[in-house]
Amino acid sequence: MGELVCDGLGKVYSGGKRALSSVSFRIPTSGVFALIGRNGAGKTTLTRILSTLLEPSEGGASIDGLDVMADANRLRERMAVVPQEARAIAWMSPVQMITAYLLWRGLDYREAKRRALYSVEKVGMSEHANKLNRNLSGGMKRKVLVAMVIASGADLIFLDEPTTGLDPISRKELWELLIDLSKDRFLFITTHYLEEAERVADRIGILDDGRLLVLGSMEELRAKLPHQYSIRVSAGADLPSFEGEKRLGRDGQLQVLTSQEEAMHISRSLLESKEKFSLNPITLDDIFYQMVGRTISSGVEEEDGE
Amino acid sequence: MRKVGNQLLASILVNAIYEMKNYPIILINTVISPLSFLILIVFVSRGELLGVAIIGGLIMTMFQAGTFLQSDLSHLKNDFKLQEMVVASPTRAGVYVAGIAISELIYSSPAIIILSTLFGLFVHTSLINVLGIIAVLLLMFLTSIALGFALATVTTDIVQSFAFSRLITTLFSTLAPVYYPITLLPEPVRTLAYLSPTTYAAQLSHGLAGYQQLSVEIAMLDWGVLLGITAVCMWVGLRKARWRER
Numbered sequence: 001m002g003e004l005v006c007d008g009l010g011k012v013y014s015g016g017k018r019a020l021s022s023v024s025f026r027i028p029t030s031g032v033f034a035l036i037g038r039n040g041a042g043k044t045t046l047t048r049i050l051s052t053l054l055e056p057s058e059g060g061a062s063i064d065g066l067d068v069m070a071d072a073n074r075l076r077e078r079m080a081v082v083p084q085e086a087r088a089i090a091w092m093s094p095v096q097m098i099t100a101y102l103l104w105r106g107l108d109y110r111e112a113k114r115r116a117l118y119s120v121e122k123v124g125m126s127e128h129a130n131k132l133n134r135n136l137s138g139g140m141k142r143k144v145l146v147a148m149v150i151a152s153g154a155d156l157i158f159l160d161e162p163t164t165g166l167d168p169i170s171r172k173e174l175w176e177l178l179i180d181l182s183k184d185r186f187l188f189i190t191t192h193y194l195e196e197a198e199r200v201a202d203r204i205g206i207l208d209d210g211r212l213l214v215l216g217s218m219e220e221l222r223a224k225l226p227h228q229y230s231i232r233v234s235a236g237a238d239l240p241s242f243e244g245e246k247r248l249g250r251d252g253q254l255q256v257l258t259s260q261e262e263a264m265h266i267s268r269s270l271l272e273s274k275e276k277f278s279l280n281p282i283t284l285d286d287i288f289y290q291m292v293g294r295t296i297s298s299g300v301e302e303e304d305g306e
Numbered sequence: 307m308r309k310v311g312n313q314l315l316a317s318i319l320v321n322a323i324y325e326m327k328n329y330p331i332i333l334i335n336t337v338i339s340p341l342s343f344l345i346l347i348v349f350v351s352r353g354e355l356l357g358v359a360i361i362g363g364l365i366m367t368m369f370q371a372g373t374f375l376q377s378d379l380s381h382l383k384n385d386f387k388l389q390e391m392v393v394a395s396p397t398r399a400g401v402y403v404a405g406i407a408i409s410e411l412i413y414s415s416p417a418i419i420i421l422s423t424l425f426g427l428f429v430h431t432s433l434i435n436v437l438g439i440i441a442v443l444l445l446m447f448l449t450s451i452a453l454g455f456a457l458a459t460v461t462t463d464i465v466q467s468f469a470f471s472r473l474i475t476t477l478f479s480t481l482a483p484v485y486y487p488i489t490l491l492p493e494p495v496r497t498l499a500y501l502s503p504t505t506y507a508a509q510l511s512h513g514l515a516g517y518q519q520l521s522v523e524i525a526m527l528d529w530g531v532l533l534g535i536t537a538v539c540m541w542v543g544l545r546k547a548r549w550r551e552r
């Protein structure tokens with residue numbers, strides 16, 4: 001099986017802004033890899049370097065043994081990329097857009113058209129196949145780009161924030177398509193919806209301020225942290241002394257992040273005092289908070305809906 | 307080879323055919339701008355400058371192709387991120403741009419057809435001179451495409467890009483002696499006019515059509531300048547263009 005390898009990748013933009021610092025990792029090119037991080041963390045920069053759109057300033061990377069610089073043309077035969085803020089072209093229909101994209105990929109017109117019709121149907125947009133993209137809803141417009149990727153047959157797929165700005169229902173639909181797509185291809189996705197990344201991704205990387213903090217499956221990420229359990233309890237509850245972190249959740253409840261042993265200890269004490277509480281393994285959100293020291297959306301507006 | 311054909315077709319479909327098919331009003335637009343000048347000039351000169359203005363219309367149409375290319379390239383690149391999707395595909399830079407360039411010709415084809423018909427009816431000159439004029443028009447097309455390509459790679463948003471193309475169109479095809487003979491310009495302004503590549507193209511093709519005296523020396527000079535400008539613009543265009551960003 002192939003691998004994606006980054007070796008000391010760094011990027012300094014021409015204005016002098018450093019966006020990535022010695023990023024090194026190695027992941028198999030199968031399933032879904034989700035890159036998460038706050039705005040400005042460097043997700044787009046890393047994605048663009050790996051998808052042959054941007055030259056790195058330091059280090060190198062390869063995918064399935066093909067160097068992103070030296071073997072770019074061979075990689076481009078195999079990859080399909082949807083950049084952040086890519087849009088379906090306003091004056092074309094979904095079928096026209098996908099057909100054109102497939103022609104650029106080198107397919108013949110008839111085959112391109114056939115696949116375009118098939119993929120539009122596959123994303124559940126048959127009724128809209130020949131409407132102009134400009135008249136479609138935000139969720140539909142994004143689906144056109146996913147249909148494009150599905151139709152491409154490419155097996156290395158890069159999607160930069162494919163679900164950002166969509167309503168929760170469209171997001172769910174889009175993720176379902178992406179999960180289906182990942183069955184026999186590699187998906188490299190960036191997102192800042194942590195619950196979605198947790199549910200969908202086989203491997204997750206956390207980027208902060210241009211540095212890769214951790215990378216692994218949810219299990220592996222949990223194992224890297226001192227606190228793997230989360231207890232939620234009302235803010236006024238009496239807690240025994242313990243090792244771990246406390247934080248006040250958005251719901252007004254107190255959250256305790258702690259180790260398994262401590263979690264048992266606290267639970268027993270809460271049971272005795274008949275407090276209502278919940279005990280769960282930590283989520284990606286908790287992991288992110290512990291690694292980065294902030295929540296992913298602190299300081300940014302929630303951006304839901306277009 | 308077949309693959310390159312498909313890739314060219316993609317650019318043409320996106321940038322001309324689908325656009326014209328889905329918004330037919332565009333066709334009227336492309337015909338109106340070269341024709342409106344032609345009509346104006348013919349009217350003001352009481353028909354005397356008809357032939358000159360027909361040729362002027364053709365030159366302007368060719369020159370406009372580059373400004374269209376420029377704004378289309380930046381529109382597709384900046385507003386839809388289309389170019390990045392194409393960069394990360396098997397299509398190479400030259401093929402993408404060549405496809406867009408051809409699409410500009412197709413886009414302008416209604417104007418070209420009308421003007422060529424008028425040319426056939428009203429301009430009388432030898433076949434060899436017609437071929438010369440066609441060569442001039444082709445050089446004009448290449449120059450403007452190269453110029454447009456270079457500008458598209460340096461402009462980062464559509465408003466800036468649009469401002470550039472408006473400026474270039476006005477300077478090089480409205481003000482410059484394209485629709486009227488250069489001899490109408492008084493001396494100091496005439497020298498200024500020679501800063502525009504379209505001036506040489508117009509002088510040459512007006513001369514070839516017999517509307518203007520054209521000595522062999524001047525003709526040679528015009529050809530030299532046109533070829534030189536085309537070469538320089540293409541060189542700059544290719545050097546400036548970034549496919550993968552730095």
Ligand SMILES: Nc1ncnc2c1ncn2[C@@H]1O[C@H](COP(=O)(O)OP(=O)(O)O)[C@@H](O)[C@H]1O
Nearest residue numbers: 013015017019038039040041042043044045046
């Ligand atoms: N073309 C560019 N020129 C200069 N700085 C840039 C450019 N693109 C991004 N940056 C900066 O690099 C940092 C990382 O950006 P980006 O990779 O877009 O982050 P993310 O996708 O995680 O939001 C940010 O500080 C951003 O302002």
Ligand SMILES: [Mg+2]
Nearest residue numbers: 043044045084
């Ligand atoms: Mg980004």
